[in-house]
Amino acid sequence: MPKLSLYFFPLLSFYLILLASTSVTSVDFPNTDFIKTACKSTRYQQLCFQSLSSYASSIKQDEKQLTQVALTVSLDNAKSLSTFVSNMVKTSGLKRKEYQALKDCVDNLEDAVNQLTQSIEEMGRATTNDFAWRMGNVQTWVSTALTNENICANGFSGGTMGGNVKVGVTKRVLDLSRVTSNALALVYRFVDKHKGHMP
Known part of the structure; x- marks a missing residue:
């Protein structure tokens, strides 16, 4: 049993760190699909997305x-x-x-x-x-x-x-x-x- 703990706890710690980093990533990089879809109505779609994607957190939907x-x-x-x-x-x-x-x-x-x-x-x-x-x-x-x-x-x-x-x-x-x-x-x-x- 002590040997199992040696492997289990480091694995659990790694999983928790991974989960936390995933959560932070989703906040730091909000979904931009809404902007990408809207930009399809413009003539310069790539420029549209580039100029607006950094505002995704305030634009939302x-x-x-x-x-x-x-x-x-x-x-x-x-x-x-x-x-x-x-x-x-x-x-x-x-x-x-x-x-x-x-x-x-x-x-x-x-x-x-x-x-x-x-x-x-x-x-x-x-x-x-x-x-x-x-x-x-x-x-x-x-x-x-x-x-x-x-x-x-x-x-x-x-x-x-x-x-x-x-x-x-x-x-x-x-x-x-x-x-x-x-x-x-x-x-x-x-x-x-x-x-x-x-x-």
Whole structure:
């Protein structure tokens, strides 16, 4: 019997440690299937999942929370890019066309930031009675924000515009527009799922 205890207790201890680590893992890495399924409605599915999966613990299975987080991620990216481009305007050695394109881009990105901010606020105000109207506003504003982002990128198109400024800005604007496109798709998904009532 003493020999059995020598083998039994270490085995029991190992089992308890394994059970505890499994429990911690499930908390640290929440289920992301809900986000993965929602992202199938977007154009850039992998980017959608990458940008939202880290928020899985707060999103859970909440459609509205998922949509609001997607809008917030887009807004945060728009603010960051707006700051980046604003700083580029102040750099020396810019060509005249580069300077003008950057200034126009700053204006467009500031508009996009305002429109995304309005969208998040409007979605938070939506009730059962005014759901369709307020979500219509959200769809319009997010769509307009996406247009402004694309206008910013278009300012650097053409054969006469090249170099590091064009490459640095257009790549970042493209990334932002894809995030915003995904957010817009999730807004439409949310509206389609909850027409006529709040979740």
